[in-house]
Amino acid sequence: METKRLRYEFDIKRNITVILGDSATGKTTMVELLSAYGRFGENGGIKLESDVPCVVFAATGEKWQSFFVDVEDSIVFIDEDHPFVFGEEFARYACSCSHYFVIITRRPLFNLPYSIDEVYGIKTTGRYHFPEKVYHEFYHIYDNALPNTVNNKYTFLLEDSGSGLDFYRNAFGDSICRSAGGNSGIAKVLSELDTEVVVIADGAAFGAYMDGLLSVAENKTNVILYLPESFEWLILKSGIIMGENLDRILAHPEEYIDSKEYFSWERYFTSLLMHITENDPVRRYSKVKLLPFYSTGKNREAIIAAMPEPIRRLYTKD
Amino acid sequence: MLKIVFGENEKALYGPVWFQYNYEITWFHDELVQKMIESVDKSRYIDGEYIESEVLGPISPLNLSGGLKTLISIYENPELVFDATSCGGNCAKWLIEMGKDKDITINLKYIMRFRDHQPFEIFIVNENRYVRTNEEYVDLAIKYI
Structure with missing residues (x-):
């Protein structure tokens, strides 16, 4: 104009x-x-x-x-x-x-x-x-260098309570991962934690909550905020799943997503992942429970490898 | 003292419209109002109802930004409660500044950042208490927003 x-x-x-x-x-x-x-x-x-x-x-x-x-x-x-x-x-x-x-x-x-x-x-x-x-996918607010591996002072605070939470519990340790029970609880839970924290939420639907989360995070030290599109997007991006035009879809989702059918891109990527894996009992994706295909071995490492470097550093191989 | 009411407040006035029909030319003679015009709108008060804007050229008070209209309305009418949600982050320092001279009460429906303007003293009406650090301010703000 x-x-x-x-x-x-x-x-x-x-x-x-x-x-x-x-x-x-x-x-x-x-x-x-x-x-x-x-x-x-x-x-x-x-x-x-x-x-x-x-x-x-x-x-x-x-x-x-x-x-x-x-x-x-x-x-x-x-x-x-x-x-x-x-x-x-x-x-x-x-x-x-x-x-x-x-x-x-x-x-x-x-x-x-x-x-x-x-x-x-x-x-x-x-x-x-x-x-x-205004916002970015990744923030690293710190005063000291982060430890190279997860220590018991660390908390992974997740919006997710299903497959995403399963994955992070498997990868980083059951006891340090905590669900905020949805987007609306994250800022408040973060404000109450006195540990170092990694916050992970689906960026695709987090726009309304971002200002509150950032306001709290800015008052803290050693906080990582990671907001990928969604956990399903992260899986697709990791390369462990093959699908027609997948690279092109991930690079230009707006060309493939009909907003009338999928209000949020998070829903589209979930649907896409479920569709690609629906006929394979080993890989069949569900939001409720994660199969070992995703949470163990090389595939787990591939998903971690798709994350930003400061989070990758917190991962220890079995 | 700057006083804040967080969240829904039906009685709070909407500054951008209120200003249109209620501003007075004498308000622009005030030094603080002229500083706010320069700081927020990057414009300069010349005389009467004539303001020079960097982007738009010569403008009238009606063409000032919604945030600045609200700021000026708050400053000139401290007995009224305005919804300062129409004020962006670049208005925060002026709200703190006004609060040093006058008792002003504003309504906020977003978490305006005061972090860079510490030390401050703000009274949070919802909680009937003062906050003096950004941490205290944010802890209360997220309860209501």
Whole structure:
């Protein structure tokens, strides 16, 4: 989108994109420009190039559903202070429709499973405005060098309670792995731990919880945060499973994932892994219980090898 | 003193809109308001309702950012409670600064970072207690956000 003074350029990859960050970076100006374009088109001095229609949400909060009646397969921009976006009803709608949403909000959207990779601030260089990722897959907050192997002071804090937890218990030791019982418990449990901690959660659905987790982690020392897409994505990335076009899918998931069918990429990668392994009793993947194929020997090592180096260093071979 | 109410607060005012219909030109004569305009919006107050923006050129107060509109509204109306969720992290130091001179109460629905502005003294209304370190502040913030 372009005017004489301003230019905005975005790639929208997933069904939920969140824009936050400092004041005065041009978030509201972007929405105002889109809104003016919607009303006046290029006659308003604004150029827009997009693969799909871009619309700005405009309706009173209580009647938000009526806005979407005439909108199809669009990128819908929603400026801050529309309280309906935090509700369960909107979450249900967003999960079942074919729109992509760009939501401007600093307040976390706890009802929506959005990715840490699709949370952006707007960076400005002259007239150019472009998205800048706010969060990363890996953080290492430390004051001293980490030990080379896991010691009994270490805790692995996991969002997962099924196969992922099984895997880490097998690989790093039963007693040091602890489930937070879901995304919402992680920041609080981390704040209460006085050990060194490795936090592992599915980045694909952790966007709303990231700010709380980082706020707590920044007050600590020797904390590792690792947020891969999901445990299933990690398995697929490790190379122990072969599948048609798998490398291409992992490199460009947005080309393969239908947001109407899979609201979160985590669900897609789980489904893909289950589909590839469904006819093989040795490799058949389940989210509930992990087969020895994944949790032992060379395959376990291959999955560990797909993790960042500071976590790999904490692993000791049998 | 800066006082914070975390979480949902239906009575908190929405600064970006409230400012549009309630600002007064005399507010811009205040030195702190002019500093905030320079710091947050990278703009300069010239005179009357004329502000010079680095990006947009000449603008009026109506074109200031939502965060700055809220900050100015808080500073000029300390008896009112504004939702400072529309203020980004670059507004945090100004909230601390205002709290040194005036009693202001804000509502927050996200964890605004005050880590780089220690030492501070903030009163958390939900808990009826003061926090003086970032650790104390975050421990209470995650209970409500």
